[in-house]
Amino acid sequence: MKPTFIAALLLIAGAIGLFIWSGSKMDTYSNFSQAADNNGRSVQVICDLSKDKEMVYDPLNDANYFTFFAKDKDGLERKIVYYGAKPQDFELSEGIVLTGKMAGDEFIASNILMKCPSKYKDEEIFVRGEQTPSSTS
Numbered sequence: 001m002k003p004t005f006i007a008a009l010l011l012i013a014g015a016i017g018l019f020i021w022s023g024s025k026m027d028t029y030s031n032f033s034q035a036a037d038n039n040g041r042s043v044q045v046i047c048d049l050s051k052d053k054e055m056v057y058d059p060l061n062d063a064n065y066f067t068f069f070a071k072d073k074d075g076l077e078r079k080i081v082y083y084g085a086k087p088q089d090f091e092l093s094e095g096i097v098l099t100g101k102m103a104g105d106e107f108i109a110s111n112i113l114m115k116c117p118s119k120y121k122d123e124e125i126f127v128r129g130e131q132t133p134s135s136t137s
Helices: 003-024 032-036 121-128
Strands: 043-049 056-058 062-072 077-082 095-103 106-115
Touching: 032 043, 032 095, 077 095
Parallel strands: 077 106
Antiparallel strands: 043 062, 043 095, 056 062, 062 077, 095 106
């Protein structure tokens, strides 16, 4: 066999292995109750920010400590601790996906993904024909 043919087979086998490995790392979304029962393994929780509760972020004192409260889709509310900077426009988020694990009654987040309000919402409505451009002003 030619060396280029062998190299191509090895690349294909590596790509297949990587695909299978990454597929096994895909997790389904959990809630806070399931996260508590997950034996300290990292999970993803879809939740909404509890805007009526206190958010603590003091970048002058500790720029890598941010806490807030969030409710999962079942309505269970937990304190979230994130050891990182507070994301920009966090208060405006429509939804949050937290990656992390439970520690007692707190959820320790290692990553925060936000669903922010679309700045293109008016353009989307116009394109769908629900509004005329003159009525947006």
